[in-house]
Amino acid sequence: MPNANEHSTKDELVISRVFNAPPALVFAAWTVPEHQSHWSGPEGFTTPHHAMDLRPGGAWRACLRSPEGEDHWVGGVYRVIEPPTRLVMTHGWQEEGGRPSGPETLITVSFSEEGPGRTRMHFHQTGFGSTASRDGHADGWSSSFDKLAAWLDGGAAA
Numbered sequence: 001m002p003n004a005n006e007h008s009t010k011d012e013l014v015i016s017r018v019f020n021a022p023p024a025l026v027f028a029a030w031t032v033p034e035h036q037s038h039w040s041g042p043e044g045f046t047t048p049h050h051a052m053d054l055r056p057g058g059a060w061r062a063c064l065r066s067p068e069g070e071d072h073w074v075g076g077v078y079r080v081i082e083p084p085t086r087l088v089m090t091h092g093w094q095e096e097g098g099r100p101s102g103p104e105t106l107i108t109v110s111f112s113e114e115g116p117g118r119t120r121m122h123f124h125q126t127g128f129g130s131t132a133s134r135d136g137h138a139d140g141w142s143s144s145f146d147k148l149a150a151w152l153d154g155g156a157a158a
Contacts, residue, residue, distance in 0.1 A: 027084035042143035103129040
C-alpha cells in the first residue's frame with residue numbers, strides 16, 4: 001500500500017500510515033468506542049465489546065470476534081493521553097475473565113498533520129515474546145488500519 005511503511009526488529013513493530021482525515025478524527029477513532037468498532041480487528045473480525053476508561057491509569061478492554069465466531073479478548077492500561085497527538089497504552093491478550101494469556105506489550109501512537117485534512121499516524125509496539133507474535137500483530141494491525149482508512153474515507157462521523 002502506498003502510504004504504509006513497516007519496520008521492525010525482533011522486539012518491536014513500527015507502522016506509519018497517512019489517512020484522509022484530520023488528526024482530531026483519527027485520534028477519536030482510537031478513543032471513542034463507537035468509532036473503534038468500525039475498524040478494530042483484522043478484516044472479517046467484528047468488535048462486539050469495547051470498554052474504555054480514557055484517562056492515564058484507566059483500563060481498556062475489547063473483544064475481537066473472528067469470522068468463525070471465536071472471541072479474542074485484549075486489554076491494557078492507558079499511560080499517556082494527549083489529544084489529538086499521542087496515545088500510550090499497554091496491550092495484552094486476555095482470557096474472557098480478564099486474566100492475562102500472553103505477554104504485555106507497549107503501544108505508542110502519534111498523530112501529526114500531513115497537509116490539510118490529512119494525518120500521519122505513527123504506530124510503535126514493543127515487548128513481543130517472539131518474532132512470530134510480532135509478525136502476527138503486524139498482519140493484524142495492517143489489516144485493521146486498512147479498515148480504518150476505508151471508514152475514514154467513507155465519511156466517518158466527527
